[in-house]
Amino acid sequence: MIGARLPCRCLPVVIALLLVRVGAKAQPFLPGNTYFSPNGHIEYRCGDLPLIISVPHGGALQPADIPDRTCNSPVYDVDANTVELGQAIDSAFLARGGCRPHLIINHLARRKLDANRNLIDGACGDPQAELAWNAFHDFIDSASATVTALTGKGFYLDLHGHGHAIQRVELGYLLYEDELALPPATLNSSTYINYSSIRNLAGNNLQGLTHAELLQGPQALGTLLSNTGYPAVPSQQDPFPMAGQPYFSGGYNVAQHSSYAGGSIDGVQVECYYTGIRGTGVDRARFADSLAMVMDAYFALHYFGSGNTCTSGLPERPSTTSIVCFPNPCTDHITVAWPAGTSATVRVNDLLGRV
Numbered sequence: 001m002i003g004a005r006l007p008c009r010c011l012p013v014v015i016a017l018l019l020v021r022v023g024a025k026a027q028p029f030l031p032g033n034t035y036f037s038p039n040g041h042i043e044y045r046c047g048d049l050p051l052i053i054s055v056p057h058g059g060a061l062q063p064a065d066i067p068d069r070t071c072n073s074p075v076y077d078v079d080a081n082t083v084e085l086g087q088a089i090d091s092a093f094l095a096r097g098g099c100r101p102h103l104i105i106n107h108l109a110r111r112k113l114d115a116n117r118n119l120i121d122g123a124c125g126d127p128q129a130e131l132a133w134n135a136f137h138d139f140i141d142s143a144s145a146t147v148t149a150l151t152g153k154g155f156y157l158d159l160h161g162h163g164h165a166i167q168r169v170e171l172g173y174l175l176y177e178d179e180l181a182l183p184p185a186t187l188n189s190s191t192y193i194n195y196s197s198i199r200n201l202a203g204n205n206l207q208g209l210t211h212a213e214l215l216q217g218p219q220a221l222g223t224l225l226s227n228t229g230y231p232a233v234p235s236q237q238d239p240f241p242m243a244g245q246p247y248f249s250g251g252y253n254v255a256q257h258s259s260y261a262g263g264s265i266d267g268v269q270v271e272c273y274y275t276g277i278r279g280t281g282v283d284r285a286r287f288a289d290s291l292a293m294v295m296d297a298y299f300a301l302h303y304f305g306s307g308n309t310c311t312s313g314l315p316e317r318p319s320t321t322s323i324v325c326f327p328n329p330c331t332d333h334i335t336v337a338w339p340a341g342t343s344a345t346v347r348v349n350d351l352l353g354r355v
């Protein structure tokens with residue numbers, strides 16, 4: 001979880017973000033290989049899908065020569081098991097077709113480095129922590145540059161865990177809860193699209209969906225996730241947090257690395273509840289498989305259609321069909337999508353084979 005919401009959206013913040021992004025540089029990283037920062041605190045698994053996942057708060061390393069952070073109201077809470085969850089998501093994509101997302105992991109404990117804050121607040125002036133902070137964000141920038149060069153657009157997930165009482169995945173698009181409750185016409189205004197971490201997608205998606213539809217409609221990310229059995233907000237089922245309900249709207253990383261800051265990589269902060277998602281290896285594997293299916297569908301619906309997005313040439317999903325169907329098997333809900341302009345017959349069997 002994050003300790004504070006975005007302080008403001010004023011011009012100086014935007015300028016600072018752009019200055020950092022200019023320094024990003026593409027590196028000759030190879031898909032399937034794993035790289036570490038010079039001190040070994042940051043891990044980068046290079047991928048070949050237009051998906052970037054970062055894990056800033058799950059690390060466990062506490063080197064004695066890096067002092068605990070004391071500057072600017074530090075938060076020490078670790079997002080338990082999110083490193084393992086990120087690794088499970090990586091494995092789930094690999095199992096689906098041999099392709100993988102770009103995965104960046106901070107292995108330092110949050111009391112040593114907060115990789116979801118700016119350099120000053122996150123590293124508190126320690127040289128090793130600063131080295132790790134720079135490596136973490138340089139790896140993300142490099143992955144973004146690679147994705148942009150190869151597929152022109154993509155998506156970024158900043159993976160966290162929350163301890164709120166309401167068991168739902170909180171998707172942070174940099175919009176506050178009262179803003180998510182605004183009428184669609186207001187959410188679709190340029191003012192709120194410019195605040196959004198899916199700013200690029202709102203202006204350029206395959207079906208011409210509106211910003212509000214991408215946040216809360218039948219094909220929103222939260223809706224697709226809810227359909228697999230993992231309640232999420234915002235979504236069609238749960239469009240916005242009610243007043244007084246705790247909710248993380250997105251932090252430094254999403255503001256830094258999503259299309260809010262420019263470019264064509266959209267993003268969202270994903271705050272996962274514990275029991276059923278992060279608690280056990282079985283839970284993590286099931287959620288990871290569902291998330292992989294959801295992202296596959298999300299890319300097909302809004303970004304790439306039935307085209308192959310795996311830049312190493314492997315099909316990231318079965319190439320014999322452009323139909324997306326998940327979860328399979330299912331319990332209460334199933335989502336089936338196929339290309340516009342074509343027809344499909346859907347037959348549902350129960351576990352006894354009955355139609």
Ligand SMILES: [Zn+2]
Pocket residue numbers: 001002057079159160161
């Ligand atoms: Zn966190």
